[in-house]
Amino acid sequence: MAVVLASASPRRAKLLAMLGIEFERIPANIRELQLEGETPEEYVDRLAREKALHVARSRPDALVVGGDTVVVCGGRVLEKPSGPKEALRMLSSLSGTRHRVLSGVAAVAGGVTASRVAVAYVTMRQLDTVSIEAYVATGESLDKAGGYGIQGVGAIFVEQVEGDYFAVVGLSVAAFVEILPEVGLEYRIGSIARLGPSAGGTP
Numbered sequence: 001m002a003v004v005l006a007s008a009s010p011r012r013a014k015l016l017a018m019l020g021i022e023f024e025r026i027p028a029n030i031r032e033l034q035l036e037g038e039t040p041e042e043y044v045d046r047l048a049r050e051k052a053l054h055v056a057r058s059r060p061d062a063l064v065v066g067g068d069t070v071v072v073c074g075g076r077v078l079e080k081p082s083g084p085k086e087a088l089r090m091l092s093s094l095s096g097t098r099h100r101v102l103s104g105v106a107a108v109a110g111g112v113t114a115s116r117v118a119v120a121y122v123t124m125r126q127l128d129t130v131s132i133e134a135y136v137a138t139g140e141s142l143d144k145a146g147g148y149g150i151q152g153v154g155a156i157f158v159e160q161v162e163g164d165y166f167a168v169v170g171l172s173v174a175a176f177v178e179i180l181p182e183v184g185l186e187y188r189i190g191s192i193a194r195l196g197p198s199a200g201g202t203p
Contacts, residue, residue: 001109001185001192002062006055009143011151011170012067019173020190028054028066032079040077040102044068045117048104052115056108063185063192066106067171071122071146073099078146087136090147091157095127101146103167105175107183114182118172120163122150127157145170 003023005016016023028051034043052066071078073094081087101122106115140154141147148154150161150168166173177187184195 001194002059003192004055004059004062004064006051006064006066009067009170011149012065015166015169015171015173016065019187021192023065026055026059028052030054032068034077040070040072040100041117043077044070044102044104045106045115046104048106049113049115052106052108053113060111063107063109063180063183065176066108067104069101069103069145069167069170071099071101073097073146080143080145081141081147083142084136087141087147088132091127091132091135091141092129094124094146094148095132096124098123099146101168103164103170103172103175105172105179107176107179107185109183109185112183114179116172116175116179118164118167118175120161120165120167122158122168123160123162124148124157125159131157 003021005013005023005025006028008027030050032047047068048066052064056064078090081090099122101120102117104117138153140149140152148157150158164172180186185192186195
């Protein structure tokens with residue numbers, strides 16, 4: 001079955017490729033703005049679903065996968081920094097904290113949509129200004145939620161990860177595989193296959 005990743009994220013692409021799945025990428029350009037009264041969990045779940053549904057309109061033949069990831073610290077949602085100055089502020093606020101990372105993943109196939117939100121807790125060591133500035137200067141932080149990438153140089157800032165490591169990278173592999181039966185599919189090593197006629201989905 002054709003698989004489409006509704007994301008420009010190289011991290012999500014690498015994780016799908018890691019599973020041996022062949023796919024194409026069609027980034028979903030949607031407005032990403034948290035609604036009033038919307039919890040961080042509801043926010044990432046909605047964005048993941050909206051991204052997948054947006055692309056699925058033009059690819060009804062395919063399994064479309066959407067994702068979104070945010071960092072939550074002190075009740076505040078941190079997305080990708082708008083520039084180096086905001087990245088510096090974000091990393092300064094995360095220094096010495098234990099914060100949450102929420103990663104939503106959605107799948108759309110055959111008109112059926114399913115989604116999950118995976119959670120991880122990241123403990124970051126106390127950071128000094130020189131280290132933060134040097135890291136931001138690498139450019140790595142600018143396209144990462146919270147301003148750091150655990151799969152890159154940013155790993156030196158992380159003391160501990162509790163929960164789903166891949167949620168921190170940007171796509172929960174476990175959650176992705178878990179939701180596939182809800183859209184009538186299943187993961188087999190290296191591919192996506194249809195379930196038998198007895199499998200149902202959740203609209």
